[in-house]
Amino acid sequence: MKIRVHVFLKPGVLDVQGKAVEGALNGLGWTGASNVRVGKLIEFDYAGDDVEAEVKRMCDTLLSNTVIESYRIEVA
Secondary structure (H helix, E strand, O other): OEEEEEEEEOOOOOOHHHHHHHHHHHHOOOOOOOOOOOOEEEEEEOOOOOHHHHHHHHHHHHHOOOOOEEEEEEEO
């Protein structure tokens, strides 16, 4: 199965990279850009039983820092 995990900082956690991108966009003339958040996308193939539960364990163990990050799993 094709797995996509979207990882992003939780609301209220300062996104320094997002602020830098927002500043750059504004500096280049796109002044309507605001509240920019930068995340990461992890894609992989996985063959196994109970895919959703196993991928959730992967996220909780390695793929995200659950103290400051949230994630969303897509299975296709």
